[in-house]
Amino acid sequence: MRRAEAAERAAVERLVHDAYSPWIEVIGMRPLPMEADYAALIDAGLVHVTDGLDGLVVLVPEDGVLLVENVAVRPDRQGAGLGRxxxxxxxxxxxxxxxxxxxxxxxxxxxxNIALYESLGYVETGRQGVEGRSAVLMRKELGP
Structure with missing residues (x-):
């Protein structure tokens, strides 16, 4: 894993598009990660990619908590453990x-996705509207 570089913006956006496009029909609109400003996220050092750009994770430090804002895996690599x-x-x-x-x-x-997060120890902490979408909020406490 490494931080994405500015020159990889188009590849990052393509990966996110390909990973999230199947969800448009399920949720009735574009998922939020498809609306993000990846140039700004990359410039801020928040986008972490795999070698080969098969997957990425956007991590945003907050007060005592790390927000996993986005996890995306190329469709042909989904189900192979890359998301985990x-x-x-x-x-x-x-x-x-x-x-x-x-x-x-x-x-x-x-x-x-909810089932995957639960299997990894995340617990639901609530539900709320996020930019016109219904979201499940989840959290994972880290042990020592």
Whole structure:
């Protein structure tokens, strides 16, 4: 894993588009990660990519918590454990930064994502509207 570079913006945007496009029909609109400003996120050092740009994770440090804002895996690599590896990397980054927990949110209709997060120890902490979408809020406490 490494931070994305400015020259990779188009590839990052393509990866996000390809990963999230199937969800448009499920949730009835474009998922929020498809609306993000990746030039700004990359410039801020928040986009972490795999070698080969098969997957990425956007990590935003907050007060004592690391927000996993986006996890995206190329469709032809989904189901191979890359999403789990990206989330494990997020945990490593949180520990490296001295964070006590990670948090994320996902659309209530993304049931397979919710199940994945629960299997990795995330617990639902609430539900709320986020930019016209219904989101499940989740959190994972990190042990010592």
């Amino acid at each position: 590896a990206l989330l494990a990397y997020a945990e490593e980054e949180a520990r490296r930064l001295g964070m006590a927990a990670l948090r994320l949110y996902t659309n209530v209709r993304m049931a397979s």
